[in-house]
Amino acid sequence: VSRSKGLRGTESQREPRIPSQFSQEQRIAMKEALKGAIQIPTVSFSPKELNTTALAEFGEYIRKVFPTVFHTSFIRHEVVGNYSHLFTIKGSDPSMQPYMLLAHIDVVPAPDKGWDVPPFSGLERDGFIYGRGTLDNKNSLMAILQALELLLIRNYIPRRSFFIALGHDEEVSGINGAQKISALLQARGVQLAFVVDEGSFILDGFLPNLKKPFAMVSVSEKGAINLRLQVNMTPGHSSAPPKETSIGILAAAVSRLEQTPMPNMFGSGPLRMALEQLANEFPFPTNIVLNNLWLFRPLVSRLMERNYVTNPMVRTTAALTMFNAGIKENVIPPVAEAIINFRIHPAQTVQEVLKLAKDIVADDRVQFHVLDAFDPLPISPSDDQALGYQLLRQTIQSVFPEVNIVAPGTCIGNTDSRHYLNLTTGIYRFNPVYLQPQSFSSIHGINEKISVEAYETQVKFIFEFIQNGDTDVEPVPHLHEL
Numbered sequence: 358v359s360r361s362k363g364l365r366g367t368e369s370q371r372e373p374r375i376p377s378q379f380s381q382e383q384r385i386a387m388k389e390a391l392k393g394a395i396q397i398p399t400v401s402f403s404p405k406e407l408n409t410t411a412l413a414e415f416g417e418y419i420r421k422v423f424p425t426v427f428h429t430s431f432i433r434h435e436v437v438g439n440y441s442h443l444f445t446i447k448g449s450d451p452s453m454q455p456y457m458l459l460a461h462i463d464v465v466p467a468p469d470k471g472w473d474v475p476p477f478s479g480l481e482r483d484g485f486i487y488g489r490g491t492l493d494n495k496n497s498l499m500a501i502l503q504a505l506e507l508l509l510i511r512n513y514i515p516r517r518s519f520f521i522a523l524g525h526d527e528e529v530s531g532i533n534g535a536q537k538i539s540a541l542l543q544a545r546g547v548q549l550a551f552v553v554d555e556g557s558f559i560l561d562g563f564l565p566n567l568k569k570p571f572a573m574v575s576v577s578e579k580g581a582i583n584l585r586l587q588v589n590m591t592p593g594h595s596s597a598p599p600k601e602t603s604i605g606i607l608a609a610a611v612s613r614l615e616q617t618p619m620p621n622m623f624g625s626g627p628l629r630m631a632l633e634q635l636a637n638e639f640p641f642p643t644n645i646v647l648n649n650l651w652l653f654r655p656l657v658s659r660l661m662e663r664n665y666v667t668n669p670m671v672r673t674t675a676a677l678t679m680f681n682a683g684i685k686e687n688v689i690p691p692v693a694e695a696i697i698n699f700r701i702h703p704a705q706t707v708q709e710v711l712k713l714a715k716d717i718v719a720d721d722r723v724q725f726h727v728l729d730a731f732d733p734l735p736i737s738p739s740d741d742q743a744l745g746y747q748l749l750r751q752t753i754q755s756v757f758p759e760v761n762i763v764a765p766g767t768c769i770g771n772t773d774s775r776h777y778l779n780l781t782t783g784i785y786r787f788n789p790v791y792l793q794p795q796s797f798s799s800i801h802g803i804n805e806k807i808s809v810e811a812y813e814t815q816v817k818f819i820f821e822f823i824q825n826g827d828t829d830v831e832p833v834p835h836l837h838e839l
């Protein structure tokens with residue numbers, strides 16, 4: 358039985374594979390390299406407040422740690438938007454369509470409070486490397502360059518060309534990094550077979566009753582709206598207050614938005630496919646329920662709403678993130694404003710969500726100002742013909758043989774990959790790392806950490822993935838398993 362459904366096996370590769378085994382010395386060097394990357398505080402505070410000194414230092418750092426990547430004749434390195442990096446790795450077979458690996462350099466802020474070790478120390482404790490960026494996303498960035506460095510020193514020459522794009526402002530939009538790289542490649546006429554970015558993991562313990570981990574490769578990501586609500590009222594003396602103030606009207610409006618969930622959209626798309634694939638991994642009676650979603654769909658959609666990580670999978674969410682009003686204790690405020698951050702389910706659009714929000718607020722005194730918005734990303738193919746998805750699946754099965762299921766999903770956050778829609782229809786978000794609910798909370802939270810073993814496995818994954826990318830033939834129709 359071939360486990361790598363849909364792809365021709367490695368027998369069609371011309372060069373022998375380089376085994377993904379690393380010496381003790383190399384393993385020490387790779388973890389030390391990650392620690393050094395964590396120690397550079399490449400924090401993005403806002404689109405206009407980036408730590409540019411740290412970003413520049415990071416550029417120097419990768420040159421020092423990965424010398425072979427920077428001194429190989431078939432690799433072109435360019436700095437884009439001052440701090441982002443684009444590598445073009447030219448393969449020996451120009452007939453093969455290139456792909457791209459993505460990661461980002463910047464991290465969200467991390468005040469020391471609550472951390473067991475300082476967040477930019479990169480300290481190792483009990484087999485874990487701690488620090489901001491160990492899961493989001495310097496692990497990916499360093500693992501990509503590390504795997505390439507290790508391949509190159511073993512004289513690897515790829516057949517299929519590929520790009521590596523390292524954005525410097527993902528955490529604040531990606532418009533000066535990923536968006537510029539994308540425009541540059543578009544101007545060069547590049548079309549990609551697929552891209553792989555952050556945005557999902559091997560999920561362990563996220564679904565009640567599911568004991569075994571499964572790999573979720575996100576094939577879409579939610580859209581978003583940042584909406585500013587504003588109420589203007591006549592100011593006056595607080596000793597004689599009007600019946601309603603701008604604060605009261607706005608507070609009631611945002612409370613209605615918080616208390617009125619957007620419609621549950623469970624039914625089709627990646628989540629349903631994932632649950633159907635996972636059905637037999639669940640004990641009785643959940644296995645029966647998930648094998649018969651035609652009958653139990655209402656029950657399952659209700660169960661999904663109950664959990665804080667599965668709820669965003671089934672609906673558009675509305676988070677009240679900012680609220681401002683008032684100028685003095687004894688002045689009736691002239692204006693109150695709030696920001697609502699919506700994350701749009703792939704089955705809805707910006708316009709539909711705005712209409713629903715207006716109906717929920719149902720008060721003409723509340724003005725709507727859309728600050729920025731984009732629709733959910735299209736669903737990338739995950740069938741037997743989908744090269745990127747199948748290469749990920751093949752590599753997951755080889756590096757994580759204990760993982761039985763690789764299923765498509767939707768990324769609930771946004772990633773730099775959305776800026777590459779002009780270059781490919783295959784956008785996959787997957788980090789080859791185990792994630793438990795507790796480690797999920799550490800992303801943008803406290804005590805973000807990765808085990809040394811998990812990081813080594815991530816390097817191994819990319820080392821194998823790049824070689825799998827040289828697969829001779831494009832995916833072939835599903836062959837019958839014997």
Ligand SMILES: CCCCCCCC/C=C\CCCCCCCC(=O)N[C@@H](CC(C)C)C(=O)O
Pocket residue numbers: 527528529530555556557558560563564631666667670768769770771772797
């Ligand atoms: C079968 C259902 C299981 C559900 C489990 C879900 C577990 C979630 C796993 C991974 C989610 C990770 C999301 C990481 C990407 C987010 C990156 C980010 O924060 N981006 C910003 C971008 C913005 C434009 C500044 C964001 O706010 O989304």
Ligand SMILES: [Zn+2]
Pocket residue numbers: 461493494527555
């Ligand atoms: Zn990230």
Ligand SMILES: [Zn+2]
Pocket residue numbers: 465493528801
């Ligand atoms: Zn992030």
